[in-house]
Amino acid sequence: MGENLETNPDSKGRFKIVSTYSQNQLKNTDFFTLYLASAISGQEVNFAKDIEIRDIEFDEHELDMKSQNIVSFKMIPNMDYKPSEIDTFFNLEIDEVMNVMTMSLSITDKDKLEKYNYCINLRFTEGGELKLKFNYNNTTNINKIMKFNRMMNIWSIKGFRRFYIKDNEGNILLSTVMGKNDESKNENIYFDNLIGVFKNSREVIESIPLCISSESIADIESWDLKSIKINNEELLLVDRIKEKLSQNVSIVRMFLINQENKYIISVVHLGCLPYLLNMVSFLMKTSNKKKNNEVEQKLKNDDVTLTFEKYIFSSYPTDIYKVIKTMFYSTNKPLEKIINYVLNDKGEKAIGKIHIDLSEKYSSYWHNKIQDVDIKIYICEEELCKINELNTLQQEKKYVQAIPLMENFQHRSFVSKENLAFAYCLNKDFDKSIELCKIVIKDNYKSVCHFTKGLALVLKGELDKAYISYMYGLHLIDKSIWYPHIKDNLLNEIQKNGTEKGDMVKRILENIELFNIRNTNGRHKRCFCGSDRKFKDCHEKKLLETIKNDLF
Template sequence: MSRNVKLKDIKFPCHIKNDILKREHLEFSSIKIIPNMQYIKVEFHSVFKFNLNSIRRELDIYLFTKENENIDEYPFQLFIRQNITGKIDFKLNAHMTKNAGDIIKFNNMVSLWSEEGLRRLRIHDINCEVLTIVPDKIDVDKIDYVETLKKIMDKVELGTDEIPYINSDELINRIGESKLYLSDRVYCESFISDVRKELIKEQTNISILLKREDSKIIFSRRIGVLPFLVDLDFLNVKPCNKEGKAVLKKILKREIPLILEKFIFDSTPEDYFKELISIFEKEKIPFSAALCKLFTAKGDRPTGKCFMEISKVSEGYWNKHQNITFIIKYADDDINKSIQLNDLIVSEDFINAIPLMQLNENKYLENLAFACYLNKDYKLSLDYCKRAISNNILSITHFTKGLVYLAEQNFEEAYKSYMNGIYLIKNDIWYPVIRNNINIGINNGQIINDDNVKSLINTIELYRRRNHAKLIKNCFCGSKKRYYQCHGKEYIL
């Protein structure tokens, strides 16, 4: 017999509170929540963990909202959806968990719920109890193969938590048929060996998070497992120093984690979250489609950012696996500053952009070096130049160094800086920009147009007109040594 329970003081996370809780109470029937009025369509996803008091028949669900915790500690999923008629579907599942130990725990909870009923269910977010309900009994199919496999693994003394999630009907049937032989240790060891051989050897676990401006997690969704390790060749990065080459090598070997970030445009972060979920549910090659969406996003006014965190590969008893998490974040103060900074750089207002660029110096070293030169802060400009060149020997700040030294009338160092840049960087990148920048410096009074400056401009034109490859065969200093055996020694990759 079904019964309805009226609830008061229901607390939902604030991002949906204003949308669906414009009423005094909700009616609860079975595991569906029926609101009374103002029906607004909404969806809510979250991963969670739980504690179960089987004696008191109380269940506490904890939503993943803590920034300092690992999403892998929240292996279960909660879904709330309100349709246009006002009905809210409330579902819990363990479909996307990575191991059967979690399924055992989940099924124990569901068994208690369906056979004896719960006296109380509490759902918590980071700061408060979100929802308290007292549900009727529900019917859930039990997954017997998990318990059987647990007994087999106990027989061969393997940890329960390492049991992989198995979705092959053939394997499940074999486990079911093995019940007659549980007492035979040799059989159990052979069976575990067979299962291990048949399981997918490489897995990539995909999750998607949506965060508020203050980085609090709004929605969290486990997408599932790709039956392979994601190929990282899509990075297509060409390092410009030895350290960069070493880091890229470790990344491609999946020995260290990697974070990529891109602005998102047009759609709201919440819509972007749903679009990513749809890609992984519907596309035949979902990861490639998700990458395409991430890297082709263009626009003038970002609505937020999407970060893709790729973990290093871990190797367990059963298989190798890595985690990839898409983190979508609403436009916060940092993102708004990035938008403001982008506008200043596009308009070439470099001096006013200096304070904003200094908030993320390593990203804007080249622009900072040039901006500080324009601002006549030559010491700081040189410091940024040296740091930029240290990160990338092909940095255009070789020429910014030259501008600074010309302004300081240190022609010897200016000449070396310009020639290093000319030898290292393709001429279609630096010409005619470096010549024009010198002329601008002359016109605004930063550079004195003496014979040394005129000679340097003539040299720039000479290297532009003649065959670049032949001209840089030997070092510019006249030593008759090859450039990389002379002044270019420190720039060999």
């Protein structure tokens, strides 16, 4: 029995190695298996039995060794390792009879992360070593934490005969021996005392607190469990812990995600903070005070979710992930500093994207209000290419060509619905343009969409309605925004579409010139309807009433 391995005949040197093993040898000790093991692990392999090397040629020098056997042969892999680091969640199973531990990593199981209770950091060094760090930070369940501590204790006492790391589909990623490790022993007196009190308490307590001060931990470590049990002080001590806990807690996780294939590259439980994040102070204020108040009021409600989105410019997403991770553990008020860092990251060309998701608030046995804060950093090269293309088309005023991209991103803050409505009008999709104009005006009744809507109505032949739309725009919007563009657009589109320049169109053009000459605010001028009242007291009121009653 044996294996042959031949090099590419076109390479400079070629060789053929034959290895044999007898029936009483271990399986999987043939040359090719050992060759792969050496290449993957980066470890040297020494051979000293039954090795024959034939037909060796290197750099055009021939050596006749057909009649010779090699007594010793060393294979040294030539590998360059790129240091890398991955965070993810995992579950573990321990077979104490077979002394085997299995870690199942979440990897791509993005929709079921809540079922993974523990966190792991895998770090690959330049020397090809794989270093692991793990903890139970992704759970507060007492039974899950006890299971983790049991694993650590077995590891410290005798190690594991076999240690498997699997992905979420059950495929083995790593199989090795995990030897005894004295440093892994769990000596957490705080946790043992806490569990001892919970087990004897008359209340059913299934979780530990999320945030607990070092002062409280020192207090718990000093407890005498026997004395507590004799005096029935369990509930008294539980209440004492509750009194010292923060009632409001933020649970912070961070994700690094490839958006194109929805693959979670890394996910880490950063930690818990003894307060709720106040996003109001970070939000950009609108000019509408009433709307600001509505937004702030909604954010104070417990049943509101919020997603804050921002493109990143200065660093690639993988580097931003590392920066935020370091920032969280090295600063006071880390969430606030992270958000400020993201807000202040500006540039011309985006190279990534970040979301900060705030969940609805909920409660637990220990805390009154808990909020999940998920920081999601996206690698989204395909999206960014499309955004850069869209920006170029808009800068060059190629609005019609930009329609598919604007439609794709129309719910994103960087896409102007006003531009999209205008593009529809240029593309002769007048009804679509008018409907989108109505939506925009409902949200901002001083929008330039009054002019776009008027233009679409002119080209449709609905001139009376068009006149009213133009007059709304002329009264409500500062002339520096619309002159001379609306005049040029009207004249150009009339000519392109072969529309007659009738009396009503001439009247619209005359009013454009008239309002351009005026220096005062059009809202204070007499209304265009001839009512002798100011516009703000006449048709502006009617417009607002129509919008309010959803009749626009």
